Amino acid sequence: MQLRLGTRRSTLATTQSGLVADALRDLGHEVTLVEVVTEGDVTMAALTDLGGTGVFAGALRKALLDGEIDLAVHSLKDLPVAATEGLTIAAIPVRADARDALIARDGLTLGELPVGARIGTGSPRRVAQLAALGLGVETVGIRGNVDTRIGKVTSGELDAVVLARAGLQRLGRTDEITEAIDPLQMLPAPGQGALAVEVRSDNDAVLAAVAVLDDPDTRAAVTAERALLATLEAGCAAPVGALAEVVEEADGSLLLSVRAFVGTQDGTFELRRSTTGPIDDPAAVGQQLARTLLEDGAAEVMSPPPDGRPPAEPPDATSGGAPNSDTEHPQLVQSDAVEQRS
Ligand SMILES: NCc1[nH]cc(CCC(=O)O)c1CC(=O)O
Numbered sequence: 001m002q003l004r005l006g007t008r009r010s011t012l013a014t015t016q017s018g019l020v021a022d023a024l025r026d027l028g029h030e031v032t033l034v035e036v037v038t039e040g041d042v043t044m045a046a047l048t049d050l051g052g053t054g055v056f057a058g059a060l061r062k063a064l065l066d067g068e069i070d071l072a073v074h075s076l077k078d079l080p081v082a083a084t085e086g087l088t089i090a091a092i093p094v095r096a097d098a099r100d101a102l103i104a105r106d107g108l109t110l111g112e113l114p115v116g117a118r119i120g121t122g123s124p125r126r127v128a129q130l131a132a133l134g135l136g137v138e139t140v141g142i143r144g145n146v147d148t149r150i151g152k153v154t155s156g157e158l159d160a161v162v163l164a165r166a167g168l169q170r171l172g173r174t175d176e177i178t179e180a181i182d183p184l185q186m187l188p189a190p191g192q193g194a195l196a197v198e199v200r201s202d203n204d205a206v207l208a209a210v211a212v213l214d215d216p217d218t219r220a221a222v223t224a225e226r227a228l229l230a231t232l233e234a235g236c237a238a239p240v241g242a243l244a245e246v247v248e249e250a251d252g253s254l255l256l257s258v259r260a261f262v263g264t265q266d267g268t269f270e271l272r273r274s275t276t277g278p279i280d281d282p283a284a285v286g287q288q289l290a291r292t293l294l295e296d297g298a299a300e301v302m303s304p305p306p307d308g309r310p311p312a313e314p315p316d317a318t319s320g321g322a323p324n325s326d327t328e329h330p331q332l333v334q335s336d337a338v339e340q341r342s
Pocket residue numbers: 075076077078162163164165166167191192193194195
């Protein structure tokens with residue numbers, strides 16, 4: 001069938017849209033790309049100053065609802081977790097590598113960066129996790145497209161930048177990566193590396209045409225990650241990392257393994273929790289992990305009081321004993337308690 005695919009103008013957006021367009025063409029459809037200009041593309045304000053999620057998605061969604069386009073391709077991590085009336089995520093194709101990537105001068109890895117090194121990132125999640133690593137590096141707020149960001153390392157303005165590996169892979173720029181950052185050190189944004197193909201909910205023909213691109217394992221994983229984010233009542237600008245992975249048990253059954261991070265921008269407080277649960281109810285697994293994080297003080301960690309100091313006594317530390325002993329959440333593999341790192 002004839003399909004109009006709406007896309008943002010950036011190189012990454014058109015590349016991602018092109019991947020979906022090609023997959024649909026392989027299925028015998030005729031796909032036309034329609035360029036849609038979004039608020040997120042025209043503003044020069046820092047991403048976190050835009051006061052809300054979905055700045056990139058809004059115009060594409062309007063074009064869908066107005067019937068100007070038949071489908072839109074989003075980076076799932078940029079898509080607000082709340083459902084949009086009248087629209088359906090018709091497909092979530094196989095996820096690319098979800099990890100963050102370091103591009104540093106002289107081939108340096110995170111561990112090799114000198115104290116005081118300047119790392120560019122506009123993401124509170126990346127800032128919080130870099131701070132939590134205690135490397136003594138400085139983070140510098142940047143935005144702009146991938147080219148602009150990498151250019152700040154090439155020019156010597158910054159020692160390094162952190163970007164999503166998936167975006168670099170789609171742009172054919174993995175050669176410039178100096179370290180694919182282990183999720184044990186930095187958990188990606190919920191949905192990172194995954195694309196979402198959105199269609200009008202009443203458009204049965206297009207829903208059916210697009211649905212074959214869906215990958216159930218990817219959908220399960222990102223559903224858990226986004227349910228976690230929703231339960232935390234956090235958006236894409238929150239210092240929250242999450243990664244769900246499908247793991248196979250000895251008996252061949254499949255489980256969802258989810259890890260999450262919440263931390264303060266200065267690295268003073270961090271929470272890391274993980275859990276596993278049934279793959280057939282991924283939202284419940286994500287919600288359960290979020291509730292554990294909230295019980296352990298995630299809300300306070302995400303929005304510390306105005307003086308910038310995190311809570312003196314996180315809610316789970318009042319007993320004075322081991323606040324996160326195995327007895328409290330025996331089903332969880334726990335790495336770190338809420339802890340003061342100073
Ligand atoms: N917020 C911008 C954005 N949205 C999606 C990607 C990369 C592709 C992806 O994660 O799927 C990026 C760039 C980045 O974070 O480096």
